[in-house]
Amino acid sequence: MATIAPSRHTAPSQSAAAGKGLTEALRSWRRRLWIQQMLHWTENGVIAGLTLACLLLLISRLTPWDGAIYWAVGVATVSLLSALGAALWYRPSFARSAHLVDTQLALHDRLSTAWELRTDSAPISVLQRHDALRQLGKHTPGAVISLWPKRIRLITFGAVAIVLALLLLLPNPMNTLLKQQAAFQNQLASQIAAINQIRKEIDNQEAISAQERTQIDKILREAMNQLQQAKNGAQAQQVLAQAQANLNQLRDPQATSKALASAAASSSLAKSSNANLSAAGKALATGDSKGLDTALQNLASQISSMTPAQRAQLAQQIEQSANQALNNPALSSALHQLAKSVADGSPGEISDAINAVETAAAHDSATQATNSSIDQASQTLENAANTLASSTDNTNSQASGQSQTPGQGQNPGQGQAPGQGQGINGSGGQNNAGNKQGKNEQVYVPGQVGSGTSTITANGDNGTVQSGSPVPYSQVIAQYQQMAHDAIDNSSIPPDLKDLIQGYYNSLEGQQ
């Protein structure tokens, strides 16, 4: 109930002077408030930045995030700078300062009213200004406006800093995964480079027809593109397997038998007593088209001076060679034609037959070149698959620590299917019994990686693939097929999978 009388004081002569006085009185308060605002906003920025950094680091522990630490540092810095910049930019106005001082000093809007009416010359406004200045004069900015941070902010800052330190110091389980991914990407890049290299080499091979070069190039390019997008080893292996399968489709399925037939015919011709025919056989065996042409032309010239009996004998030798080349119909037909024309002694027919033989030989040579290129590309893909598989195995082993017992994931005798080291159809083996990754998962076995000729040896006891002396393909297939049949009979493989495995080996046999 007490009624307080306002203080008496002398009114200034000019209201403008009073307004200036108010401005001057508020200036130091405003400066102090600005500093306090900068400090408080900066504190808030630091706390917000550290909190965001903690959040980012926490996220990086839940999901693989390369560069999370840099993002955390960036966010914290940006937050701090934003808060500081905002504090600098939004300097409190005089009106705002007056209001804040009113609140802090419980002046009941004296200062804010005085500031608003600083130019008013009404007596009561002058009195009000002086009253406000008198009340303000009782305090000093330094004593009222503290620059020390509040306790709650210090506590918050400490808590956030501790959490941040823990997040930085404790090992992040996702780092191992990130390293694995980086290693995988490096391997992938090197394998893509290798595939690109072989692609260029094949593109430069003139022995292959342009159409086949284009097809091989397309397959390899697609493989490279898909490999670049592969997220993990399984995808990469799938891409490589698909590319290998596509390359295999370009092969002539009869190429091997044709080559054998051609070799047999060549061998037969080379054994001839006729020097020109023998030279033709050798040229045919080596794929020397010029030599073959020369030898056949010489033979044609020689035939004109030969007796019918000699021609018949020569025709018989050629006929034998043609019979040896039955599995190569074009060559066999050409040789039959040559034998007949030699027997007849007709120069025109001989010339036509020679052309036919040369054409068949050239075709065989091209086919062999194509197959060779496909083998080369396929081998590169196989090497890539093996390299990626080995790197995946290594990283998986590292990721799983030491708990994996020897033989579970790497035991060559259990899960590695025969033929995987061949380099062409290296995939498709049954799943490893020890890794529990599902029945139909493909398992890849490292083959011979590196330069030089790939040599395959088969260990009949355990099916491992080792480098060593060359073993014929047919023998390897037969051994592996027998092992597979034994394994199928002695295991609990479902019947449909038994058929699948048997079909697989049957298909391999057909490629001999």
Add this chain to the structure above:
Amino acid sequence: MAKKSEGTSPLTGVNPTTEAQPEDPGVQIENEAATPSGPLSIKDGEGEGGEAEGPGEADIQAFIDIAQRLEHELCSIVVGQEQVIRELLLALLAGGHVLLEGVPGLGKTLLVRTLSDALALKFTRIQFTPDLMPADIVGTTIVTEQSDSNSAGSRRVFTFQPGPIFANIVLADEVNRATPKTQSALLEGMQEHTVSVGDATRPLPSPFFVMATQNPLEMEGTYPLPEAQLDRFLLKVLVRFPLARDLMRIIDTTVGTQTLRAGKVASGEQLMQLMETARAVPVATHVKEHAVRLLLATHPDQEDAPEQVRKFVRYGASPRGLQALIMTGKVRALLEGRYNVSTEDLQAVAFPALRHRIILNFDGLADGITPEDLIGTIIEETEIS
């Protein structure tokens, strides 16, 4: 570097720096007829370039002195009702009428009578009853004998016999017991300070205050005041039961042989001057904005209204409520030793100024919600800019 706008207010669109005069344009209480050249017209502040207007420091000091003495006189006689006396003074110095609500025997009539004694003003008391007629309040025209100088006889003429409303302080005791027709007889006087009887409108004396009382308990046979009439009361003051120590003082002061009477503190002219002084108190823009927010928050259809208001209020306060906030806030500021109205003043006067202007809906009445609850919520939830 300072980019914070100091200019136009977001709520009113008024630039505070250009609004030099803190007059409240909405206030329409007509007391311009009051002469500023009273005994208190000392202009200490006229040294401001010689163009100063309004009250000076001496006026304000006189305001403080008179208000202090008046409050002291009232408190010495009416025991235990300090809050009521303060609110009564707020309304009196703001030039408004007061509705006192309380159970019988709390000293409402004594308070008003003591006030009239202290101010040496003409005081009338009207006991409102159901058979009270408007003419009993405003007066009536009667036939009287007048001497005729021309005929040396007398003649009958109609003369106006003023009713009890023609006084400075009118105590409308138990105003809700009269019929609405009779209650409405006060309307014109309260708002216009005039009374129209027949074809003549007669001014009421200045100052003119209506202090009405009503009993919240005995509601049977009463006619609750309509909203229009409630709105004309500047404040509604709740007279609460005194505390035990106050009751002890009541025994000492009222049951003894000594009869206390208030001494004269101020005249009617001085009171008018005090009212003029109070009106000159400046109000900052943000304080006005706060008053507007408080008022708007009483309206359930406003976005910023608290949830309770939306749920329990049928109608909010009228613009007269805003005038009441500002005017009584000015008086309170002076009484608190300040030359400016603060938001705290508004919050302090919000209860008596708004409680009779908030009309509850059925839910509010059924749930026992009181306007005081809502005003408290409004004050809590209305932020100060």
